[in-house]
Amino acid sequence: MAHLVIHKELVNKENIDKVLKICPFGGLESECDELLLTAGCKMCGLCIKNGPHGMITKEEDQTPVVQIDKSAWKGIAVYVDHSSSGIHNVTLELIGKARELASVTKEPVYALMIGHNITQAAQSLLKYGVDKVYVYDYPALQDFLMEPYANVFEDFIQKVKPSSILVGATNLGRTLAPRVAARFHTGLTADCTKLEMKENSDIVQIRPAFGGNIMAQIITPNSRPQFATVRYKIFSAPAPAANPAGSLEKMTIADDRLKTLVRILSVKEKEKVMDISEADVIVAAGRGFKTQADLDMARELADILGAQLACSRPLAESNWFDAKHQIGLSGRTVHAKLLITLGIAGKVQFTAGMKGSDCIIAVNSDPHAQIFDVAHYAVVGDLYEIVPQLITLCKEAKAHALS
Amino acid sequence: MDILVCVKQVPGSSDVEVDPVTGVLKREGFSTKLNPYDLYSIEMAMSLREKYGGTVRAITMGPPQAKQALLETVWMGADGGVLLTDRAFGGADCLATSYALSQAVHKMSSYDLILCGKQTTDGDTAQVGSELSEELGIPNIGNAISIKLEREGFITVTQNLDDRIVTAEIPLPCLVCVDGDINSPRLPSYKRSKQVPQNAFTSLTLKDIEDQDKTHYGLLGSRTNVERIFPPEKNADRKTLTGTSSELATQISDILKTGKFIG
Ligand SMILES: Cc1cc2nc3c(=O)[nH]c(=O)nc-3n(C[C@H](O)[C@H](O)[C@H](O)COP(=O)(O)OP(=O)(O)OC[C@H]3O[C@@H](n4cnc5c(N)ncnc54)[C@H](O)[C@@H]3O)c2cc1C
Ligand SMILES: Nc1ncnc2c1ncn2[C@@H]1O[C@H](COP(=O)(O)O)[C@@H](O)[C@H]1O
Numbered sequence: 001m002a003h004l005v006i007h008k009e010l011v012n013k014e015n016i017d018k019v020l021k022i023c024p025f026g027g028l029e030s031e032c033d034e035l036l037l038t039a040g041c042k043m044c045g046l047c048i049k050n051g052p053h054g055m056i057t058k059e060e061d062q063t064p065v066v067q068i069d070k071s072a073w074k075g076i077a078v079y080v081d082h083s084s085s086g087i088h089n090v091t092l093e094l095i096g097k098a099r100e101l102a103s104v105t106k107e108p109v110y111a112l113m114i115g116h117n118i119t120q121a122a123q124s125l126l127k128y129g130v131d132k133v134y135v136y137d138y139p140a141l142q143d144f145l146m147e148p149y150a151n152v153f154e155d156f157i158q159k160v161k162p163s164s165i166l167v168g169a170t171n172l173g174r175t176l177a178p179r180v181a182a183r184f185h186t187g188l189t190a191d192c193t194k195l196e197m198k199e200n201s202d203i204v205q206i207r208p209a210f211g212g213n214i215m216a217q218i219i220t221p222n223s224r225p226q227f228a229t230v231r232y233k234i235f236s237a238p239a240p241a242a243n244p245a246g247s248l249e250k251m252t253i254a255d256d257r258l259k260t261l262v263r264i265l266s267v268k269e270k271e272k273v274m275d276i277s278e279a280d281v282i283v284a285a286g287r288g289f290k291t292q293a294d295l296d297m298a299r300e301l302a303d304i305l306g307a308q309l310a311c312s313r314p315l316a317e318s319n320w321f322d323a324k325h326q327i328g329l330s331g332r333t334v335h336a337k338l339l340i341t342l343g344i345a346g347k348v349q350f351t352a353g354m355k356g357s358d359c360i361i362a363v364n365s366d367p368h369a370q371i372f373d374v375a376h377y378a379v380v381g382d383l384y385e386i387v388p389q390l391i392t393l394c395k396e397a398k399a400h401a402l403s
Numbered sequence: 404m405d406i407l408v409c410v411k412q413v414p415g416s417s418d419v420e421v422d423p424v425t426g427v428l429k430r431e432g433f434s435t436k437l438n439p440y441d442l443y444s445i446e447m448a449m450s451l452r453e454k455y456g457g458t459v460r461a462i463t464m465g466p467p468q469a470k471q472a473l474l475e476t477v478w479m480g481a482d483g484g485v486l487l488t489d490r491a492f493g494g495a496d497c498l499a500t501s502y503a504l505s506q507a508v509h510k511m512s513s514y515d516l517i518l519c520g521k522q523t524t525d526g527d528t529a530q531v532g533s534e535l536s537e538e539l540g541i542p543n544i545g546n547a548i549s550i551k552l553e554r555e556g557f558i559t560v561t562q563n564l565d566d567r568i569v570t571a572e573i574p575l576p577c578l579v580c581v582d583g584d585i586n587s588p589r590l591p592s593y594k595r596s597k598q599v600p601q602n603a604f605t606s607l608t609l610k611d612i613e614d615q616d617k618t619h620y621g622l623l624g625s626r627t628n629v630e631r632i633f634p635p636e637k638n639a640d641r642k643t644l645t646g647t648s649s650e651l652a653t654q655i656s657d658i659l660k661t662g663k664f665i666g
Contacts, residue, residue: 038466187626
């Protein structure tokens with residue numbers, strides 16, 4: 001581990017002003033012409049690289065940290081997120097990514113499934129290329145309860161010693177993973193958008209920070225297992241194989257580890273609504289639309305294309321759309337085959353939720369609109385003129401195909 | 404019911420950019436605000452206190468100026484707060500943050516319930532609450548949309564779990580992470596801002612908490628390591644379409660035809 005050293009002889013008012021502007025994290029502060037590190041410091045090194053030369057340096061600590069034996073930990077485990085409606089697709093996406101990562105270090109891929117009456121579902125995971133599915137099947141595990149689930153997770157880690165653990169960033173995964181990671185005093189990186197394996201079994205984890213304005217590259221250099229969560233639709237699910245080679249292993253755990261004082265009173269399935277995150281084709285409208293009535297254009301285009309209609313946040317906020325239709329950081333992540341954006345500026349909070357789409361056509365009258373940074377086709381023009389003509393052309397094409 | 408609310412001060416705007424060439428951050432000024440997601444948990448704490456009595460205290464870890472976050476919480480109605488600040492806490496990841504918070508909680512008088520926000524807008528991890536409950540060894544529940552006291556020693560929490568709504572009874576003391584957008588947070592009161600008692604706030608530093616081993620905090624206590632930060636990638640292979648509106652419409656429809664999206 002290293003720490004930052006501020007060289008007092010180089011600290012002066014001008015240098016303080018300069019370096020305070022550089023730190024994005026509020027990691028530095030000045031007090032009576034002195035420069036201090038604060039709890040905000042993330043050791044990103046920007047102040048060293050871009051600040052006044054030599055004022056701040058990185059020093060290795062004298063007492064070397066004890067290096068853990070990474071070879072004692074092997075395998076990439078995926079937590080199986082499931083409910084009465086089945087296994088969440090994010091699980092399959094993570095299995096696919098785990099296989100990619102494991103091929104670098106020649107490790108096995110595991111799945112951990114916790115629940116009751118789940119053998120059949122567990123079996124179904126083998127065809128996605130899992131080497132071993134560890135199954136904890138107990139009546140007490142029927143519903144998700146933090147303490148028993150965390151105890152089971154702990155039991156699994158102690159017995160199997162996987163090097164890495166991937167968890168889907170569902171509401172459930174986002175509370176379970178930190179509880180278990182803290183139990184092992186290990187690192188957990190949330191909402192990774194890119195994962196790459198190093199030869200030494202450290203995973204390079206890339207995630208957006210500051211609402212997507214900055215990407216951070218993070219490693220867990222000296223603790224195991226290393227944990228990462230990943231949102232749904234960031235990676236792709238692998239194709240199922242015809243002759244899976246993996247196997248199931250039934251695990252046992254002492255009954256008293258399944259006890260909790262927490263009691264489930266009721267479980268209500270949410271109504272299944274068409275979710276834009278599942279849609280293949282999406283037309284998304286933004287504040288380029290001047291009135292709610294004008295949305296009819298977007299709706300008509302969507303209907304012709306068999307698309308779902310979605311929106312940017314201001315339109316959800318003004319109640320032109322239900323919040324479920326909002327794409328973005330505080331809305332849904334979509335991974336469409338075709339996404340047409342109409343009058344959307346493309347602020348990072350919006351693009352964070354759609355840039356994984358295969359074909360993005362963006363219509364915006366401002367040639368410098370940020371949306372063009374992520375678009376495959378940048379259409380500089382007025383949506384009020386283009387969309388009606390496009391609708392006519394699409395109708396013609398459809399009629400032509402039918403005749 | 405005595406409640407602790409964990410709040411954090413975050414940058415006022417996330418509109419920061421890294422210059423792709425120089426790696427220098429482009430940012431205008433450095434303003435801060437109370438983490439927007441924490442407003443919902445503060446509001447939840449206030450309404451619980453109104454219904455069931457008790458106290459609400461805020462707790463935050465951050466640089467000295469993070470006291471502002473505590474002040475705002477008190478202006479919204481909290482009784483007081485604790486600022487956990489020390490240079491040794493700098494560079495903390497979620498694990499080191501939650502460990503430091505757990506040490507501060509041990510120093511505070513007894514509590515029934517700890518409330519956390521869903522996530523922060525800078526760290527954005529939604530992990531600290533759950534990790535804190537583990538460090539404290541108390542039960543926790545996430546994504547709470549309502550909390551009720553129906554039986555002595557327990558609370559009834561309704562939780563949003565993606566595809567289902569779960570209601571559970573959970574023993575006190577416990578930690579609950581509150582979902583976003585579940586209530587309308589009250590505004591800070593001007594009147595209260597004029598009446599904050601001097602002794603409403605306490606500061607804790609490393610030497611005030613029990614475990615004073617520096618290697619458990621801040622950067623040294625962190626397990627994750629930020630290797631670098633960089634701007635998000637821009638799309639290199641984009642085509643710009645130009646022409647009159649009708650030419651543009653034709654070009655788009657051609658793309659749709661080629662991609663077999665129509666026809
Ligand atoms: C913490 C946080 C989370 C957020 N989360 C989200 C989120 O999840 N989703 C989201 O969408 N936003 C989110 N935002 C808001 C985001 O920063 C932007 O404010 C928002 O996306 C802007 O929406 P817009 O592009 O529709 O509107 P505007 O920014 O107003 O852009 C409208 C665009 O339409 C173009 N236009 C105008 N007239 C025409 C015309 N006739 N023809 C063609 N183009 C035209 C303009 O050139 C402009 O680019 C978030 C913000 C914060 C701070
Ligand atoms: N430094 C901190 N001080 C106090 N509470 C915090 C701190 N960081 C995070 N929290 C709490 O943990 C929640 C989740 O934060 P995060 O894991 O950073 O997204 C926040 O809403 C706060 O309630």
